[in-house]
Amino acid sequence: MKTATVYDVAKRAGVSRGTVDRVIFNRGRVSQKTVEKVREAIRELNYSANPSASALASKQIHCFACLIPQHQKGEYWDVVDEGFKHGLEEITFCNVDLRMYYYDQNDIESYRKMAAEILELRPRGVITNAVFKEAVTEFSYKLKDLAIPMAFIDNKYDDLDFDIYCGVDPYNSGQLGAYLLTVHQKVESVAMIRVVRDSGKHADPNAPRRHGFVDYIADHFPDSAIYTLFIDPSSSESIASSMDRFASAHPEVRHYAVTNSRLFLIANWLKDNYDPERVVVGFDDLEGNLKAMREGLVDFLVTKDIPGQSNYLLTNFVRNVIYSQPPKVKNNYVHMDVLSKMNCNK
Amino acid sequence: MKTATVYDVAKRAGVSRGTVDRVIFNRGRVSQKTVEKVREAIRELNYSANPSASALASKQIHCFACLIPQHQKGEYWDVVDEGFKHGLEEITFCNVDLRMYYYDQNDIESYRKMAAEILELRPRGVITNAVFKEAVTEFSYKLKDLAIPMAFIDNKYDDLDFDIYCGVDPYNSGQLGAYLLTVHQKVESVAMIRVVRDSGKHADPNAPRRHGFVDYIADHFPDSAIYTLFIDPSSSESIASSMDRFASAHPEVRHYAVTNSRLFLIANWLKDNYDPERVVVGFDDLEGNLKAMREGLVDFLVTKDIPGQSNYLLTNFVRNVIYSQPPKVKNNYVHMDVLSKMNCNK
DNA sequence: CATGATTAGGTGCACGCGCACGCATTCACA
DNA sequence: TGTGAATGCGTGCGCGTGCACCTAATCATG
Numbered sequence: 001m002k003t004a005t006v007y008d009v010a011k012r013a014g015v016s017r018g019t020v021d022r023v024i025f026n027r028g029r030v031s032q033k034t035v036e037k038v039r040e041a042i043r044e045l046n047y048s049a050n051p052s053a054s055a056l057a058s059k060q061i062h063c064f065a066c067l068i069p070q071h072q073k074g075e076y077w078d079v080v081d082e083g084f085k086h087g088l089e090e091i092t093f094c095n096v097d098l099r100m101y102y103y104d105q106n107d108i109e110s111y112r113k114m115a116a117e118i119l120e121l122r123p124r125g126v127i128t129n130a131v132f133k134e135a136v137t138e139f140s141y142k143l144k145d146l147a148i149p150m151a152f153i154d155n156k157y158d159d160l161d162f163d164i165y166c167g168v169d170p171y172n173s174g175q176l177g178a179y180l181l182t183v184h185q186k187v188e189s190v191a192m193i194r195v196v197r198d199s200g201k202h203a204d205p206n207a208p209r210r211h212g213f214v215d216y217i218a219d220h221f222p223d224s225a226i227y228t229l230f231i232d233p234s235s236s237e238s239i240a241s242s243m244d245r246f247a248s249a250h251p252e253v254r255h256y257a258v259t260n261s262r263l264f265l266i267a268n269w270l271k272d273n274y275d276p277e278r279v280v281v282g283f284d285d286l287e288g289n290l291k292a293m294r295e296g297l298v299d300f301l302v303t304k305d306i307p308g309q310s311n312y313l314l315t316n317f318v319r320n321v322i323y324s325q326p327p328k329v330k331n332n333y334v335h336m337d338v339l340s341k342m343n344c345n346k
Numbered sequence: 347m348k349t350a351t352v353y354d355v356a357k358r359a360g361v362s363r364g365t366v367d368r369v370i371f372n373r374g375r376v377s378q379k380t381v382e383k384v385r386e387a388i389r390e391l392n393y394s395a396n397p398s399a400s401a402l403a404s405k406q407i408h409c410f411a412c413l414i415p416q417h418q419k420g421e422y423w424d425v426v427d428e429g430f431k432h433g434l435e436e437i438t439f440c441n442v443d444l445r446m447y448y449y450d451q452n453d454i455e456s457y458r459k460m461a462a463e464i465l466e467l468r469p470r471g472v473i474t475n476a477v478f479k480e481a482v483t484e485f486s487y488k489l490k491d492l493a494i495p496m497a498f499i500d501n502k503y504d505d506l507d508f509d510i511y512c513g514v515d516p517y518n519s520g521q522l523g524a525y526l527l528t529v530h531q532k533v534e535s536v537a538m539i540r541v542v543r544d545s546g547k548h549a550d551p552n553a554p555r556r557h558g559f560v561d562y563i564a565d566h567f568p569d570s571a572i573y574t575l576f577i578d579p580s581s582s583e584s585i586a587s588s589m590d591r592f593a594s595a596h597p598e599v600r601h602y603a604v605t606n607s608r609l610f611l612i613a614n615w616l617k618d619n620y621d622p623e624r625v626v627v628g629f630d631d632l633e634g635n636l637k638a639m640r641e642g643l644v645d646f647l648v649t650k651d652i653p654g655q656s657n658y659l660l661t662n663f664v665r666n667v668i669y670s671q672p673p674k675v676k677n678n679y680v681h682m683d684v685l686s687k688m689n690c691n692k
Numbered sequence: 693c694a695t696g697a698t699t700a701g702g703t704g705c706a707c708g709c710g711c712a713c714g715c716a717t718t719c720a721c722a
Numbered sequence: 723t724g725t726g727a728a729t730g731c732g733t734g735c736g737c738g739t740g741c742a743c744c745t746a747a748t749c750a751t752g
Contacts, residue, residue: 005708016732021710029730052401052439053708056737060710093398176688183645183686184530184625279530299529338684340529342522351738362702367740375700399738402707406740699748707739718729 004045013041024049049323055093062322063097064314065118067111067128068153070102074287076261076306080153083307084127087314096318099123106197108132115139123148125163125321127313130155131205151317153310155205156331163320164327166313168304168334173283174212174259176336180300181255181281182221189225190217191246193258193266196230209283210259227253233265243269257281263298264288270297285339293344301339309334350391359387370395370670395669401439408668409443410660411464413457413474414499416448420633422607422652426499429653430473433660442664445469452543454478461485469494471509471667473659476501477551497663499656501551502677509666510673512659514650514680519629520558520605522682526646527601527627528567535571536563536601537592541608542576555629556605573599579611589615603627609644610634616643631685639690647685655680 010017015034022030023038030038041047066084071077081100088098101118104110112135118126119142126143130136130152140160143150152165181190192213197204204210217224229246231239243266247253254277258266263282270280270292282289285303292298312332320327356366361380368376369384376384387393412430417423427446434444447464450456458481464472465488472489476482476498486506489496498511527536538559543550550556563570575592577585589612593599600623604612609628616626616638628635631649638644658678666673 006710007708017709018711018732019730022731025710027711029728031730034730049710050402050439050708052398053737054710055398056396056402056707056739057709057711059737093396172688176686179686179688335683336689337681338686338689340522340525340684342518342525343682343684353738363739364702364741365700368701371740373741377700380700395740396738399707400740402709402737403739403741405707693752695751697748697750699746701744701746703742703744705740705742709737710735712733712735714731714733716729716731718727720727721725722723 003050004047005050006047008045009038009041009047012045013037051323052093055095058095061095061097062318063099063121063123064125064127064318064321065099065101065121065123067101067103067114067118067126069105069129069131076284076286079286079306080310083310084314086307087311090311091315091318094318094322096322098314103131105131108135111135112138115142119143119146122146125149125151125317127151127153127317129153129205130157133157136160149317149321151313153313162330164313164317164330164332166309166332166334168336170206170208171212171215173302173336174209174214175216176212176338177209177257177259177281177283177300177302178213178216178220180302180338181257181279182217185279187217187221187224187255189227189250189253190221190255190257191227191229191250191253193229193231193256195260195262195265196232206260213257213259231265233262236265236268239265240269240272243273247273255279255281259283261286261289263301264292267292267295267297271295285337285344290339290344293339293341296341299340301344303337303339304334305337349396350393351396352393354391355384355387355393358391359383372670394671397439397669400669401441404441407441407443408664409445409467409469410471410473410664410667411445411447411467411469412660413447413449413460413464413472415451415475415477422630422632425632425652426656429656430660432653433657436657437661437664440664440668442668444660449477451477454481457481458484461488465489465492468492471495471497471663473497473499473663475499475551476503479503482506495663495667497659499659508676510659510663510676510678512655512678512680514682516552516554517558517561519648519682520555520560521562522558522684523555523603523605523627523629523646523648524559524562524566526648526684527603527625528563531625533563533567533570533601535573535596535599536567536603537573537575537596537599539575539577539602539604539612541606541611542578552606559603559605577611579608582611582614585611586615586618589619593619601625601627605629607632607635609647610638613638613641613643617641631683631690636685636690639685639687642687645686647690649683649685650680651683 006017006020010020015038019030019034020038023035068080069077084098088096101114103114111132126148136157137160140150144161149163152162154167156162156165214226217226227250231242261284264286280298281300282298283302285301289301293301316327352363352366356363361384365376365380366384369381414426415423430444434442447460449460457478472494482503483506486496490507495509498508500513502508502511560572563572573596577588602624607630610632626644627646628644629648631647635647639647662673
């Protein structure tokens with residue numbers, strides 16, 4: 001079965017190809033009556049542009065902007081970034097130019113500054129994550145004024161307007177971590193390791209995951225103690241001493257969970273203080289975390305396909321925007337994956 | 347940066363576009379010297395055809411054939427099939443016609459018959475899985491004679507010629523299943539449930555997985571007994587009675603593994619004879635298996651992205667064949683995934 | 693050496709679309 | 723009523739390929 005072309009639509013509507021083109025792209029210069037005739041013909045013939053021909057003919061470069069946290073090599077957002085790069089390659093034929101912008105997770109003003117730059121760029125679409133409620137909300141409203149669609153990656157604010165989202169259900173991921181930490185066991189006390197942050201400024205993005213974790217433990221082991229332990233990522237000596245202090249204060253604790261993505265920070269301590277009885281669970285398959293797992297220091301990692309997620313989001317978002325179609329699924333909750341020493345090699 | 351076109355290649359090689367075209371598609375009618383000049387120019391300019399323009403210009407329909415086991419709705423190969431369908435949609439602009447052929451897993455002659463039909467069709471490429479060593483080998487040789495490339499899905503024969511493979515490492519998956527069955531526990535005896543087959547005719551495709559499972563148990567629990575229990579998929583009453591018989595003969599066994607994909611066959615028995623102390627592990631996220639997991643009858647499922655795997659294989663294979671490029675990675679070992687009650691909802 | 697077949701290579705067109713340009717007709721306003 | 727601007731619509735070209743068709747040179751053969 002042959003698909004309809006602009007020419008078919010034009011013939012059916014009794015106009016020329018140029019007019020059909022103007023209607024499709026809302027370029028104006030068409031009378032209301034004609035617009036409706038053309039729309040009708042498009043609907044009747046179920047016309048949609050041949051993507052190959054579009055890409056070939058259009059010399060226009062579709063500019064998209066992405067605003068995510070700045071990061072070091074190997075960190076969580078670095079892997080997200082890779083996924084975007086990879087997705088970009090998949091849609092080369094769409095002539096997409098993806099501009100990356102990075103903000104400082106501890107500085108809401110840096111987010112605002114980058115957001116302003118993006119607004120000036122007037123891209124066809126924007127991807128960002130949910131961090132500073134206030135700043136993201138402002139940004140979202142301004143984008144809406146300019147009719148620029150927006151997508152959330154990794155986490156989102158449900159009350160804002162966005163086209164598409166891709167990420168895991170963080171509360172559920174916390175529950176899964178707790179399940180794996182305690183499966184087939186009796187548990188009396190659990191240590192939950194957090195990273196100190198300049199937390200006055202913004203909501204901790206890991207909070208929902210932590211809540212899932214805590215709720216699961218409380219539900220299934222109501223008599224168990226949950227200790228929270230803060231470590232400072234900027235100093236490895238301070239990490240070791242924090243861990244030492246905790247371990248000697250609570251020698252009975254065998255179950256450790258790191259609810260953020262940086263389990264690798266305590267890998268050295270786990271190695272230097274190895275205890276075969278200890279159970280350790282972490283999140284996200286960063287290279288450092290995987291290394292710790294291969295060394296037998298970690299029992300389970302809860303993760304997901306991080307680059308796959310950003311890849312998926314980008315390619316779908318771009319397609320939606322370029323061909324002005326609504327997303328098939330707005331909220332894409334990615335599948336959580338469990339890694340153990342037996343399946344942690346890519 | 348502009349990508350090179352055929353025209354650029356032609357200019358560089360000092361020939362015309364038509365000659366470049368003949369070289370790329372091996373249409374002959376070009377002297378050896380010129381062929382090399384053109385190849386050289388292609389390499390230097392890192393030329394690859396613009397997929398949009400190719401798709402637009404080519405009216406040719408690329409016919410591919412796929413030969414996999416016949417199946418019922420919801421079974422393993424049904425999910426594989428879905429992945430192919432989905433992949434086909436992603437590459438609509440490539441004008442691919444994928445013809446599906448199905449054989450009877452218990453009848454090597456049915457494989458031969460379908461293979462013969464495919465040979466007559468002369469497709470651009472063939473996808474199949476490794477089942478009947480003899481028949482697949484014959485098929486592979488005949489395809490090679492016709493210069494038709496071949497891809498393996500799910501499992502493979504390493505000594506045959508194929509372009510690309512996609513599947514899990516089955517031995518490793520068996521090990522992972524054993525690990526999850528026994529993690530954090532002392533194990534004295536294990537039941538391994540198999541499906542009776544017309545096993546004289548062909549090698550059991552699940553053998554490597556079973557070996558991985560058995561080896562892991564033997565390595566980590568040398569004193570543990572491993573019992574093998576056969577069930578007959580065609581009769582649910584016989585399944586129940588087999589299970590009953592085994593359970594009363596070996597009441598001490600708490601660890602059950604189903605090493606094929608049909609854990610769902612014993613779901614009813616597990617429910618009717620529920621034992622909170624029992625640990626159950628299975629393979630593959632078929633709908634029936636997931637249902638059993640949601641009902642709390644199964645502790646872990648080892649699986650992978652089944653449709654994703656076939657989708658990936660198809661899209662890459664087609665691209666390789668159409669643009670006559672070698673695959674980036676020939677052996678694609680897909681990541682194994684662990685499902686528990688906490689992450690078994692899509 | 694004549695003749696036809698074969699080999700090596702070039703050229704033109706169509707694919708479906710985006711977009712720049714061009715040409716009428718109508719409208720606003722002096 | 724004349725004139726320039728705005729409106730409504732049609733046409734032609736080019737994007738990079740694939741492929742059918744054409745030409746010139748070479749070769750085999752009697």
